[in-house]
Amino acid sequence: MDRDLDHARDLLRDASSIAVLTGAGISAESGIPTFRDAMTGLWANFRPEDLATPEAFLANPKLVWDWYAWRRAKVADAKPNPGHEALARLEESCRAAGVDFTLVTQNVDGLHERAGSRRLVELHGNIRRVKCFDNGHAVKSWPDGEGVPACPHCASPLRPDVVWFGENLPTHALAAAMAAARTCQVFLCVGTSTVVEPAASLPFVALESGASVIEVNPVATALSAKARLRLAGPAGEILPRIVD
16 A cells, blocks of 8 residues: 555656546545435435425425535534545645646535635535525525515525536536646546446546546445556545555
8 A cells, every 4th residue: 555655656757637536435435425325314205306306396495405404504513524635735735836637526524625725616506505496596594484475686595506416517617627627737536436427427537638537435446457556545545644
């Protein structure tokens, strides 16, 4: 492992452009349950697909709003872990050295931003933001109450600013992520199963474009055999060791 850590440090140190993809694994280390693990307590009788679609919201907006309010509260209690903080330091080092850096995340918890990351692409949105259902108006604050709040601009019901099943990823976010994967010299893939598309394709796009791909994950994935380096372990342990 020490030799692989040294190799990873050398690859990052010598790169002129770095892209990072993070998934649910790095957030799980902050105590945030994965999407399906969040189906507990009052929500144990539901599947995520029953609560995370436009159709579900139209059928029962309060049920969906309440589930996301519960998840928002979980996220608010969580804090960035050493993995998030290491990536923020890596970005800062890249900025100081004139190295191009892009962090792409599948997570919606906002922990990367809270850790200090700025060159951030949130592929699936952010659960801490809301927008209106009909027109997508961004709303910064909303009243707490029994019902679903309405948009102050158009009176449409508010919904979380996340990508639901059946919805397309934001065009600008996907384009930025793909561009980073195609042009980077080093691609760091952290805590993702490389199953959920289109994010799962990003490390393979980087491979096809000639990048050195480093995977950080406690478990093997479809990427593991093809990555230049596989560092087996939690992000909160591995990332500080290669960044610092």
